[in-house]
Amino acid sequence: GGSTHFSNTKNTKITKTATSGPMDWGGSPLQWRLCGRSNRIKPPRAHYDAVSGKVVLNMDHFCPWVSNTIGYANYRYFLLMLFWTFIGCVYVVSMLTPYVYVNGIRIPKNMKHSAYLLLMYITTFSFAAVLMMFLLFHAMLISTGQTTIDFWGNMDRRRRARLHNDPPFRNPFDLGVRRNWEQVFGRVHWSVAVLPSFREPPWPPYATKEDGGDVHKRI
Template sequence: MHQDDFPTPGWKERFPEPIKFLPVIFILGIIGGLYWIYLTCHLLPRLQESKTTTTAAWEFAAFHAVTLMLLVCYFLSVFVHPGTIPDKEEDPSWEYDGSEDPQPIAVDTALHIRQEQKRSGERRKCKWCLKYKPDRTHHCRVCRMCILKMDHHCPWIYNCVGFRNYKYFFLLLVYTNIDCVLVVSTMLPSVRAGTQPTTPFMTMFLLIFGETLAGFLCVLVTMFLGFHIYLMLQAMTTIEFCEKSTRGGFRASIYDRGFVGNICAVLGDNPLLWMLPMAPPKGRGLTFVTEDTRLTQDMEAGRGLRRRAHEAKEAAHIAPKRRTDRPYSTGGTGSTGQSEEDSQSGSGSEEVPRAVADVGSSRDRPARASAAETGSYGATAVGEERVLRASKGSILAPVMTSR
């Protein structure tokens, strides 16, 4: 089901306090002021000069194209709802009743989808909305609802930045940065010319004010854009970044899909439309674990590790039994003629092994040679050891007597 098939909250529910539109009006005032300064104090005078007409024409086209994209992305960031948990009529499985027992984490074995959980193992739930929370969902007290893949609440757009409008907000930062760089770099010759004594004071003031304001915004927006580029490549939101920083670790996100996959998760699947305010990421925003995410890959790797560990454990359990059941050979191998049980119990004297070794060394040479030729020396030695042990009483006595 496409995300637009799900209804969004009404106007009064989304914007309950009109006074909070003041930051939006302030931002529009800044955009309009810089536009007017750049147009009247820089572009139009340069278009009237024959030496700078061509350059000013290119600047005019580029500036208006970028500014148009900026305004489109800004209005989309303000008016596109970031997405919320489905209502009971849409999907009753997200409804939470306080009297119900805690429900276990749902798992889809086909895609290995797992929901985030509390430390107790229960599903995350919102006590204000009385709904279970999907992955990466948080409750916004300003918007008074749960926001899917919530990044942060931005007062400058009077809206939360979440699953459905994050692309527009990201492109807003991109085009704002481009516009500020364009204004600062191209208006600098006009600022230098405006410092001449013949320049009217108001023109000089507007040029210096516009250049300073554009430069200040350029620095701020560049830093903010760089931060969000980092978040996009790390498959994290601002809330997840803050949670990791407070916990003292910046391990890779379980939603990591690789370099290109993380970009597609923000800007959409079609690279040709990445820089256009259209074709946002697919999905409803209720789950983010796919076959390409790190969580699924770690689960598969964990299964392989557990399988190898289990096989190694079984092999280690079988090996001692084989060593215990195999008797040791005597004569020429450095063995004392004791089994593993004898060596552990300490039975037998020092003279008995020497006598057996001596007898074996004098009588076993033909057997060893023939065994080596046939490649069955180990089996012959085992058989000889059994014979020697069986005849201890009959052989040792003459030997000891002769000594």
């Protein structure tokens, strides 16, 4: 799937980044590891996907809607699918709304197939509400430089930091709202970002010893 296949250029970048001395901060999100399932190098934020049997960069989650794992290579397409499906639902709801009465949410009895239209209205409206929640959640993730897996892991790190009176946990991959969005869509105008594109996403900001462990220097 799109989340696991990369060009030779990308594979070369992984090799060069790894051999240049990746930072190993024992247990931190920046730690490079060896995958026990695939026996391959796992960069930060990469996880083994049992469905595809591959290590997925920036793995977010497995999506049953597309029957594929969402990660580095297809996260933008997943977001655009949510966005345009939501826009389509809003369009359908807006077209049906004039026929739906607020009083009892009923459709005029003289309208043919009124029950089907009402069912379509309720279903589409509910689906749009779910899509909006997904979009808002992922907008929050992008703005804070996280994946879904990061989100739950970082919540646990913050909890443990408070429990042990340690300094507050800071997500090392949070580059600021603007640069976080550029990590997903690239440095393009928003009108271009929402259109389908074959552009590869920007390379993740992996820190190495050459950077002193600062992911911000990789941008």
